[in-house]
Amino acid sequence: MPLNPADDRLASQLPEGVLRPVEDRYLDEPRGRYLGQGGLVAAPRSVEEVAAVVRACAAARVAIVPRGGGTGLVGGSVMPEGPAPLILSLERMARIRDVRPDEDVLVAEAGMTLAAVQDAARAAGRMFPLALASQGTAQLGGVLGANAGGTAVLRWGNARALCLGIEAVLPDGSILRDLKRLRKDNTGYDLRDLLIGAEGTLGIITAASLRMAPVPAGLATAMLAVPGPAEALALLALAQGRFAGCVTAFELISGVGLDFLAEVLPAIRQPLPGAPWSVLLELSLPQGLAPDAALEGLLEEAMAAGLVTDGALARSGAQAAEFWSLREHLPEANRRIGSVSSHDISLPLSEIPRFLDDAGAMLAAMGDMRINCFGHLGDGNLHYNVFPARGRRREDYDDRRAAIQEAVHQMVVDRAGSFSAEHGVGRLKTADLARWGDPARLAAMRAIKAALDPLGIMNPGAVLA
Amino acid sequence: MPLNPADDRLASQLPEGVLRPVEDRYLDEPRGRYLGQGGLVAAPRSVEEVAAVVRACAAARVAIVPRGGGTGLVGGSVMPEGPAPLILSLERMARIRDVRPDEDVLVAEAGMTLAAVQDAARAAGRMFPLALASQGTAQLGGVLGANAGGTAVLRWGNARALCLGIEAVLPDGSILRDLKRLRKDNTGYDLRDLLIGAEGTLGIITAASLRMAPVPAGLATAMLAVPGPAEALALLALAQGRFAGCVTAFELISGVGLDFLAEVLPAIRQPLPGAPWSVLLELSLPQGLAPDAALEGLLEEAMAAGLVTDGALARSGAQAAEFWSLREHLPEANRRIGSVSSHDISLPLSEIPRFLDDAGAMLAAMGDMRINCFGHLGDGNLHYNVFPARGRRREDYDDRRAAIQEAVHQMVVDRAGSFSAEHGVGRLKTADLARWGDPARLAAMRAIKAALDPLGIMNPGAVLA
Known part of the structure; x- marks a missing residue:
């Protein structure tokens, strides 16, 4: 039609x-x-x-x-x-409908920014754990529609994991009223999680009940220089073994990323300049375990094992914020440098070191490029971004961009990874999904789309082209 | 057809x-x-x-x-x-296909028992956190099909939250191959979570990739006598505030449950006999925080606030197992006593104390009955079970059973709760779902069922009658 x-x-x-x-x-x-x-x-x-x-x-x-x-x-x-x-x-639907600190639940309308949702939780003495670089602008509806990730997924999961219930308008104009404040409700199909991540193709999420969490008693933040990604993963395992459930962030930063910051955002202070790879680690700690003591114990063991070569421990909230600011400015530095191609990929953790070696070698064979790889290592999610060699322009790579993208995605798929870890499919990756998606899964997706939106009016061209 | x-x-x-x-x-x-x-x-x-x-x-x-x-x-x-x-x-599909301790991932076939999956994780130096009383018999396929809950949901979520990917056969006989080992993958609709909890009405899950977790450095277990459910909830908030992310279980046990154990399972040792209400608390603690010290600090504050009147702290793994054995034998004691009616309900946390008062008064007006209310208080999930008065037989209540069930469920629904928190709909609760389910949600469920299973061959009569 x-x-x-x-x-x-x-x-x-x-x-x-x-x-x-x-x-x-x-x-x-x-x-x-x-x-x-x-x-x-x-x-x-x-x-x-x-x-x-x-x-x-x-x-x-x-x-x-x-x-x-x-x-x-x-x-x-x-x-x-x-x-x-x-x-x-x-x-214009940007109200908090309900805040229940005694239930750790907050009900918000979809037009609120993520930052405003966080603020509402903070005002109630709690926190809303989802955190993204764009949180001041991104709206809850989009955050849920895209099942957004960010820097706290390691502990808290994606947007989906933080949503208890939704209100939504389905493609036929009916209103799904399911704003439950329950941790458990096994009464039929999981429509909530189907609409979350469907990028507006199955309906419009208008409000959501969200999980809040208590503010942790202590927060430990450190920037740690590591020899390479394999050692970063071993450090992650060590940290999880010591502090299972308390590791809230584990972000990988490459030396190229630090170079970019120095080049285009020199005001950003770098605690470990020149580190070939570094990790931003955050622990949320219970009462009775001092952040400094926790970090120092970990650091001692990690250094003895050759996993960490240098480290800077945040001695104050301001210093922790400074470390996070460095991390959050990486995308801005990337934008200023101007990428040839950027990839939001995820891989099984054990595949990451070899992937980085192999992808680096493959791209070196395709031309002179710089790679800034950073991201949420704890989730196996890397932002693997390709840039012109120093002194070259993006336009010089126009003829290779498509080939680079395809080669990187193929290498990811061959290693059981995903070509879209947290950004979604949108219109950019519909061909990737059609090519690499499991055929039975795609057929079921199409059947569901046709069943719920037979007129095809909801965001046509997104997800399923 | x-x-x-x-x-x-x-x-x-x-x-x-x-x-x-x-x-x-x-x-x-x-x-x-x-x-x-x-x-x-x-x-x-x-x-x-x-x-x-x-x-x-x-x-x-x-x-x-x-x-x-x-x-x-x-x-x-x-x-x-x-x-x-x-x-x-x-x-006959009961093999472990893959164990990846370095990724905290395990791939298991659906015919394995939950206990065998736990064993496989343990053998790899990890744990699979899902735990149920029936884990020695329940199979992974059913656990996922029902989105089973259990005693560790507070920290780890239901079965759904512990599953990264599935292999399944869809109603048309096509094979969905999506056994990913990824924490993040935003490439289209969430079919995994749709099949999980669909109770076999949308397809057959044949294998799953599951999240394992590191074994916590320390485990603290205690039985604590509390004046009532409101104080139990305040104790939960206190524990979450001190040990956010470390509270792994918070089970409520009523004095009636202890009476039942004493009556039909006298060999079960009771650390706090006669307590009108008690809580089984478990903390999973990081290295550097001694379990005894953590519990004693909590207990001191809780007793000062009047939230706890007595307590028994497990001084060994054997003692902790004894506390858990008491908890796990409650369903067995209930079976031996013989219930009039049992309800697997969930409520917003803040509604629980009033619900228990109101439901108790309502049932008292309906006749002479005993109520054994126990369950996963941290999740708002109660097993609210009604028994004959002492000396009476179940049969004496046959004429009131349906009215009791309806009255309890109506009271739950009126308080924004669920009439099936973790057991599912099956065939027992299809009428409840049809009556109390959101109409737009039901219509969408039916549309999805018709789209994926147009012949209606998959477990007909379950979930959607």
Whole structure:
């Protein structure tokens, strides 16, 4: 069934006052790969208005593109082709509906930024553990739609693991009311987790009940220089053995990343300049175990085993924030340098050292490039980004970009890894999914999409092309 | 489309040697509520043979009832009505396929018992955290199919949270090969979590890659007498505040439960006999924090606040095992006493004390009964079981059983709780789901069922009647 472009007739069917002017902020995306088109922008104020918008679009056969903070990196929230869609923004649904510190539960609307959700938890004496570089802009709806990851997944899991229940509007305009505050509820199919990570192709999440967590009694943060990724993994195992359940972050940073920071963001202080590889480690500790003592014991053992060559322990919250700031500025430095190609990959932990050797050798054979590999080593999730050699321009690599991407992804898939660890499929990786996805899984996905969205109005072209 | 009974023609279409004699162990269930019927029993040896069985059943329009260890409590694995089905047992698919201590991952076939999976993890120097009273018999396939819970959910989540990937046969006989060993993989819809908890109605899980975890450096176990459920919840909050991430179990035990043990299992030693309510607390502690010191600090603060009136701290592994044995024997004592009605419910934590007051008053008005309420308080999951008054027989309550069940479930639902926290829907609670489930959620479940299993051959009558 062909979709119609969003038009005046549709506009007259929408709830009063939901239309917004079509502005650039609804059409762009961070890497500038896609430019969206918007026939109409609707910003409903309630789940009932969202349902009315969806019903009107279904009746008019107009596509809906859900739009959160617009920080997604795979083109999931822009529709550059096809009939002009209606862009659905939940920016006016940004309230906290309920905060229950005694249950460690918070109910938030999907238009809140992730940072605002964190703030609400903090105001209740708790924390919301999900943390991302883009948290000041990213909205909860997008965070859930993409099943976002970030720096605390090692301990807390992705967005999916922190969500207890959702309210959503399904493609037929019905309202799924399932904002439960329960840790356990085995009453039928897991629709919550199906909508989470579906990138807006199966419905619109309008609110969610979220797990909060107690603020840990102590926090230990350190930057540690390691000889290489294999030693970093051995250090991770050592830390998990000593502090099982308390290792909340384990981020890998390459020497190239430090070079980039020094080059384009020289104001960022580097505690271990020149380290070929380093790790940002964070432990959340119970009462009775002093952070310094915990770190020093670990460090002593790790140095004796040759896993760590140098280290800087945060002696204050300010110093810990400084270490995290270094980590969080890596993407910004990358943007300023300008990548040839970037890859959000995950691998089984034991495959990582060999993958890095083999991928480095393969890319060296394809030309003169720099590789900045960093990311969430504890989750096996690396941001493996390829840059021009010093003094060369991105454009010099235009003819090789596609080949580089394909070669890296093929090498990841051959090692039982994923070509999209945390960013999702969006529109950027639909061909990768069609090529490398398990055929039975793809067929089941298509059957579910057809069953829940028979008109194909929900974010068409995303996930399943 | 009507289903045919399993018959000789179907038998001739199955892979050679998969048929087993139809025995009682394929037809019964622990509470004796249902008696299954089996036209044929098939026990395939490989996923390919499972696929062949499913294809043959699809061609013959014969229903398939998947059968694990048969420990489910809601009739999910017995089909008492309709044309005789084929019973599919994975008892011959019980191998460990892969153990990766360096990745904390284990790949196991669905016919393994949960205890055997735990043993395999232990042999690799790790642990598989899921723990249930029936773990010696329950099979992994059933554990995943039911999204089983148990005593370690507070820290580790349900079965779903411990599964990284699955291999499964879908209703059309296609094989979903998605045994990933990855912590992060955002490449499309979450079919894994959809099949987990679907109780065999959307496909047959044949193997799974599972998360292992490091063995904690220290374990602290205590039985603590508390004045009541409200104080138990305050104690939980206190423990979480001191030891966030380290509280691995928090089980509530009522005085009635202790009475039952004394009555029918007097050999079970009771460290705190006569306590009106008690809590079994377990902390998994990092190196550097002595279990005794941790518990004593907590206890001191809890006693000062009036949350704990007495306590017994396990001074050895044997003593901890003794505390756990008491907890694990509660269901056995209940069976010997013989319940009028049992309820596997969950509630928002803050609702629990009032619910217990109100439900107790309501039942007192319905007759003379004893209530044994115990369970996973940390998850808000209570086994709220109703028994005859002393000296009365179960049969004396036959006329009130349905009314009691309905009244308890209605009270749970009115307080935003669940009428099935961890046991699932099976055949026992299909009417509850149809009555209390969110209509949009039910409609979406039916659409998904019809899309993936258009012939309706997968465990018909379970979950969705």
